[in-house]
Amino acid sequence: MSPHGPKGATRRGPICAAEASGSTGAPEAPSRYLPRPLTELHDHLRERLLAATTALGLDRAAAAPLVRLDPPKNREHGDVALGAFQLAKLAGKAPPALAGELAAAITADDVIESAVAAGPFVNFRFRRAALARAVLTAVQTDAAPYGRAPASGQVVCIDFSSPNIAKPFHIGHMRSTVLGNSLCRIHRHLGAVVHGINHLGDWGMPFAKMMTAYMHWGNEQELHRSPMRYMFDLYKRYGQEVKEHPALDDEAAAHFRALESGADNQERRMWQLLRDESLQAFQGPYQRLGVTFDHVIGESFFEDKMEAAMARVKAAGVLENSDGAEVVWLKELGIKEPCLLRKSDGATLYHTRDLAAAFYREDTFHPDRILYVVGAEQKLHFDQLKGVLTKMQEPIAKAIEHVPFGLVLSKTEDGKWEKFASRSGNAVFLDEILDEAVAKVRAIIREKNPDLPDADQTAEQVGVSAIVFNDLKNSRIKDVKFDWESMLNFDGETGPYVQFACARLSSILRKVEVPVPAPGQVDFTLLADAERVLLVMLDFGTAVQRAAEQSEPSIVTAHTIALAGEIHSYLRDHYVIGAEPAVRDARLLLVDAARRLLTTGLSLLGIAAPERM
C-alpha cells in the first residue's frame, strides 16, 4: 500500500506504515517479579536445605536466595535439583564438595526420599506418596496455584485488541486480541485486579480516511447490509484512488480537523455512524473468541482530555516547538526521534491520545502495570511514550510496558513468507478462518462421533480452539506463519489435542460410575507409577507465574501440552475402570485432577474444554 494508504489493522496496527514502540517491559522493574509459588514440597525441602547450610556455617539470609530449586535437565536425575555453584562460592568450598555435604545432611524424611550429590549438583527425590498427596489434594481443593489465588493487591491494566474500527476485523487483529485476553485471565488467576481495555482506534487519520472514502463513494444501504465487508471495500478503494489523487489525504486531514473542532457538523455525524456500525460488526468475532473487555474506551474518549495532558507536558517544561510542531525531545534517553504531540496544523496525534490515556488510567485505576499488547513494529512508539513520561518525572512511567508480538505472515507462490497485509485485498477475515476450522471439526465429528449431542456447538468450540491455540503456542515475538494446512491439522501440539485429553478424562469419570474419592480416602502409595504426570502438575504454578511475569501465554500453552501428553501416556498402561477398588480410587483422583488442571490451563488461554468431542 502506499505509505499512507489506510492500512491500519489495529490502532496499534501491524499493517500501518510507520511506527515503532515499546520497551519490552520487564527489565527495569525486578520488583514486580514475585517469589515463585513454591509448593509445600518445595517449602519443606528448602527449609531442610537452609537448616543444613546454616549448620555448615553459612549465613541464612545470604544463602536463602541461592537455594534455587529447579527441575533437573534430565528426569532421571531426580525431581528437583540444586546447583551448588553459588552456595559453594559463599562457603569458600568447591561445588562438588559442598554438594556432597548437603546431600549427606539432607537425610530422608516423610517427604524427601533421597538427596544425591552428582558432581556440583544435588538431586532430590520426593517420596511418591508425598508427591501425590500434596499435588492431588491441592488441585482437588482448588488451592492456589492450581486454583485462583486470593487477591494480591496488584492492579494491572491491559490494553489489547484495540482495532481501528473503520476496518474489517481480519487475521491481523487476532493476535493482540487473543494474547491480551489470555493475559487478563492469567493475571486474574494470580489474584490481580485486571482492567482489560479495548482502546478502539476511533479517532485520527485512519478514521478520517474512511470517512472521506464514505463521503465520496459510500452508500448507507450497502453499509448496513454487511458493514465489515463494505468498509473493507471502501478501504481498498481509498488505497487505490489515493495513488492517483494524493489530494484525498489532504481532504481527510481537513475532515479530521473539522471533527476535532468539536462542532456538530457532517464529520461528527459521519463519525458516529461509522463507529456504531463498526462496533456492532466487531461483536461477532469477539463473541466467538470468548473475549470480553472491562472497558471499551476508544481514542475519541480522550478528545476533551488532550489539552489537559498537553498542559501537563508544558508545565513539566519538556515541550518544545520544532518546525511548527510541538514535540518532546528524548535524546538524553537514547531516542533520536522526537515524540510529536501536536502537528503544525494544530491537530493531535496518536501519542497525544496515548499520553492522555496514560494519565486517565493512572487516575482511574491506579495500576502497577499497564500492558500494551501491540505489534513489535510499534516499539518506538511506546519507547517514546514511556520516555516522555519519564522525562516529565511522572511515576506512571515505570508502569508502562509494551508487550510486543510478531507479524502474521502468509506464504507466497514461491514458498516464501511475507507480511500479511490487507494490501491487495488479500486479507483473510477472521470469520472465514474460524468457519473453515469449525467445518473441518464438524466433519471429523460426523465421522468419529456421529451420535455426539450438541455437535455443532462442540465443533465451534474445538474449531475456534485450534485457531486460538495456534496463536498462543509459540513465543509471542515470533511471527505467526499462517498456513491453512498446518492450522487445520489437529494432530500433535494443538488445541484439539489438549481438548481431546480433557474429553477422554471426562469420559472415564462418566463411565466409572463411582464418585471421585476425597483426597483423605486415597492410598497415595498406589500412585507411584504416576510420577511423570504428577511432576508436570507440580510445575503448573511456576508456569502461570512465569507467563504473567513475562507476559507470555505460550508458557501456559506448553504446560497444557505437556500435561495432556503425560496423561495420555499414563492411561495407555493404567486402567481406571476395572482396577481393584483402592487402585481405581487413587487413579480416579488423579484423572479428576488432571482434568481440572487441563481445564484451568485452557481457560487461562481463553479456550473451552468440552466434555465430549
Place this chain on the structure above:
RNA sequence: GCGCCCGUAGCUCAGUUGGAUAGAGCGACGGCCUCCGAAGCCGUAGGUCAGAGGUUCGACUCCUCUCGGGCGUACCA
C-alpha cells in the same frame, strides 16, 4: 546510514533468565484398537544451536564483530 527483533532437526518451534548427555510436534519410516475415546500411544531416522572471537569452573543462553531475514526510523496509527 542508524536502532530494534529473529536465526536451534527437512518444516514449525521449546530450551524455566549461565548449569548435567540440546528436546517436542509436523512430515518420513515401523509398530499398537476382541480392554476406560486411535483428534491417541510406542519406536526409528534426523543437529557444526548461522559463523568467528571473547567473558568463566561452565555458553543455545551474556559481550563484540560478521553473514542472512524482518521491522522501524518527526507532523499516519
